[in-house]
Amino acid sequence: MNLLKEGIETGVVIATDISRKITIGGITQTKPVYRIRLDLLFYNDLNDRIATWISQYKNEHDGQTPDPTNREVYNAIIEKFIIESNPRSINETKENIRQFDQREPAVVLIDGRIIDGNRRFTCLRSLAEENERFNYLEAIIIGDNAAEGSKQIKMLELAIQHGEEGKVDYNPVDKLVGLYHDICETQLLTVNEYARSTNEKPSVVRKRIDTAKLMVEYLEFINAPGLYHIIRDLELVFPLEELQKMLKRCQSNEDAEDLKVCVFTNIFMRTSNDLGRMVRSIKNIVDSPFYAEYIEEQKELAADVLEHLPEQVTSASLKETVVNNPQITQALNRSIEKALLKSQKSESVNRPYEILDNVTTLLSAISVEMFDNCSEEDIEAIKEKISNIEDSLNGIRSIIS
Numbered sequence: 001m002n003l004l005k006e007g008i009e010t011g012v013v014i015a016t017d018i019s020r021k022i023t024i025g026g027i028t029q030t031k032p033v034y035r036i037r038l039d040l041l042f043y044n045d046l047n048d049r050i051a052t053w054i055s056q057y058k059n060e061h062d063g064q065t066p067d068p069t070n071r072e073v074y075n076a077i078i079e080k081f082i083i084e085s086n087p088r089s090i091n092e093t094k095e096n097i098r099q100f101d102q103r104e105p106a107v108v109l110i111d112g113r114i115i116d117g118n119r120r121f122t123c124l125r126s127l128a129e130e131n132e133r134f135n136y137l138e139a140i141i142i143g144d145n146a147a148e149g150s151k152q153i154k155m156l157e158l159a160i161q162h163g164e165e166g167k168v169d170y171n172p173v174d175k176l177v178g179l180y181h182d183i184c185e186t187q188l189l190t191v192n193e194y195a196r197s198t199n200e201k202p203s204v205v206r207k208r209i210d211t212a213k214l215m216v217e218y219l220e221f222i223n224a225p226g227l228y229h230i231i232r233d234l235e236l237v238f239p240l241e242e243l244q245k246m247l248k249r250c251q252s253n254e255d256a257e258d259l260k261v262c263v264f265t266n267i268f269m270r271t272s273n274d275l276g277r278m279v280r281s282i283k284n285i286v287d288s289p290f291y292a293e294y295i296e297e298q299k300e301l302a303a304d305v306l307e308h309l310p311e312q313v314t315s316a317s318l319k320e321t322v323v324n325n326p327q328i329t330q331a332l333n334r335s336i337e338k339a340l341l342k343s344q345k346s347e348s349v350n351r352p353y354e355i356l357d358n359v360t361t362l363l364s365a366i367s368v369e370m371f372d373n374c375s376e377e378d379i380e381a382i383k384e385k386i387s388n389i390e391d392s393l394n395g396i397r398s399i400i401s
Contacts, residue, residue, distance in 0.1 A: 003111070036138075046150065050078065051228065079125065173236075173237055266336070267279075
């Protein structure tokens with residue numbers, strides 16, 4: 001249905017005395033606001049806010065996206081994504097509309113697709129089940145050639161959602177996925193077109209593309225290509241951003257690939273509660289003489305990690321893999337701790353007391369209870385390590401005697 005023609009003629013689209021300014025193609029216009037019956041509207045599945053949810057749906061449905069021709073089913077599917085993406089915000093918006101009605105007009109296309117206002121639409125759908133007075137969405141209707149075609153729809157969405165003050169509350173993963181899809185996968189937009197639409201510098205967009213490509217590489221590394229919801233569920237954007245900064249220090253492509261394997265492995269095995277800080281700590285090793293030794297050790301451990309990847313990759317199965325293989329996590333931690341100690345030692349050759357003080361602190365953290373679950377093999381390995389420590393201490397004593 002053409003909302004501005006049949007919609008108005010049949011009385012399901014009603015003009016109001018309200019207007020809203022909107023900028024399209026760099027030109028600011030004032031558009032009238034209409035009250036549109038909810039059953040004439042449908043969600044925008046191209047909305048970057050739900051990019052990871054759409055990718056998850058495609059993975060679970062043989063690459064198919066929700067079908068908008070069955071509008072009732074389609075809206076129910078997308079509505080679920082909208083709610084799950086930010087349930088707290090949905091509840092707040094719903095209560096606000098319940099008390100004060102809808103105060104900010106949405107933006108829809110002439111066929112009923114919602115470009116701006118998916119959250120308000122979701123809340124009104126719920127409220128309308130309680131009271132029919134909520135059965136209309138107030139919105140301006142874009143009915144000219146500026147909104148025809150996927151490219152124009154995307155640029156309009158970006159301009160509204162990113163270019164207007166107060167609109168930037170995207171999950172960073174969804175934003176990366178949308179950007180990667182629009183520029184790298186479908187090439188729907190160029191870097192400059194995307195930058196103009198979001199009111200950003202092209203250099204900023206290119207930087208985010210680099211991070212998005214790392215995200216794609218990480219998912220390929222763990223045998224989960226395209227499963228962007230894993231990045232969302234495990235909150236991995238910040239560690240990948242930190243890795244991107246470090247890659248600039250690499251002298252060759254081979255060095256960069258080795259560093260990626262190292263960091264990807266540690267991210268996957270969650271060797272720290274603060275993965276961003278863990279990645280930053282590796283930077284100290286990169287600049288040390290022990291980096292090559294550390295990388296070789298990490299690559300061996302990475303091969304072990306890859307052997308333990310689950311056949312069916314999900315956020316839950318990845319977490320289970322980490323829980324079931326603590327020995328690998330411990331080995332990765334020992335590797336990085338050893339490399340950090342060596343790099344610190346090389347920087348502090350005149351501070352032996354500080355090094356010994358660090359060792360004392362680490363040893364004091366060992367408690368009797370830690371040995372309760374040790375096997376005979378573990379005990380023998382510990383005894384050997386103690387013997388090595390004693391040899392090192394005796395060597396120090398002979399030096400200072």
